Amino acid sequence: MPSADPGPHAPAPASDPTRFVLIETSHPGNVGSTARAMKVMGFRDLVLVRPRFADVLSQEETVAMASGAADILARARIVDRIEDALDGCTFVCATAMTPRDFGPPTREPRSLFAELAPGTPHPHRVAFLFGSERYGMSNEDVYRAHAVLSIPTHPDYGSLNLAQAVQLVAYDWRQALGGFPVTARAADPQVADAQAVQGLLRHLESSLVHLGYLDPASPKKLMPRLNQLFNRAAVTKEEVHILRGIARAIEKTRPAVDTPPALGGDE
Helix, strand or coil: CCCCCCCCCCCCCCCCCEEEEECCCCCHHHHHHHHHHHHCCCCCCEECCCCCCCCCHCCCHHHHCCCCCHHHHHEEEECCCCHHCCCCEEEEEEEEECCCCCCCCCCHHHHHHHHHEEEEEECCCCEEECCCCCCCCHHHHHHHCCCECCCCCCCCCCCCCCCHHHHHHHHHHHHHCCCCCCCCCCCCCECCCCHHHHHHHHHHHHHHHHHHHCCCCEEEEEEHHHHHHHHHHEEEHHHHHHHHHHHHHHHHHHHHHHCCCCCCCEC
C-alpha cells in the first residue's frame, strides 16, 4: 500500500539534520531558487517566517525558479514566529554581512561545520537563518543564534544574492556531512583495439602522402609519433571511423602531389 502524501505542512523526516529558515523573504524567485539549492545538496526542510507574500510557495515565479524542486516547496512550512521555525533545532547559525559589536561569535562556515557534523562529540540538528533581501537580519534574530556565518568574499564587494548564499552554505555543510561521491566517467568500452589503430595509421599514411605532407622517401618519425598519440588518447572505434572518413575525404578532393613540400614528415 503506498504511503500517504505528507502534505504541504508536514515537517521533513528526522533523518535530515538540517533546516533552512528564510526570514521575511521579499522575492518569490529567491524562495524557488533556495528550494533548488537545497535539493541539489540533498536537504529538504525549508521554513519561511512571515514572507512578503502569503502564497509565495505556489506563485508562478517560485515554482519556475525551483526547477524540479517542487517537492521541497510542497513540504515547506510558513510560520509567524521565528521560535516556531527553530523547533527541534539544537544549533542555530545566522548569516549576516554586517558585523555586530555584541552577539554570537562570527565564524567562517567550513571551520565551524567541521565541529558540528555528525561524528563529532556533540552532533546537532542545525538551522541556518537567512534574513530579508531588503534589510538582512535584525539584531534580535541574530542574538538567537549560536554563531554567525561569514562567507569569505572579495573585500570590495561582499554582497551575495539570498539564493547564492543558501547554495554556498548548503554545499559546505553537505561536504562536512560527508558529501556525495563524484560519478567518474567509466572507461569507454568501445576503445579501438591495436589492429584498428594500425589500420587507421596505414590509411592516414596513404592520405598524407596523397596530400603531399608526408614524403614516403623520408618519412622520419611522423607515423610512430601518431601511433603514440593515438595510444595515449585511447581512441574509440567511432573516432577511428571519423579519422578514416577524413582520410578518405582527403583522397577524394585533392589530386595527388608529385613533389612533397619541404615540410613533409616529422623529425
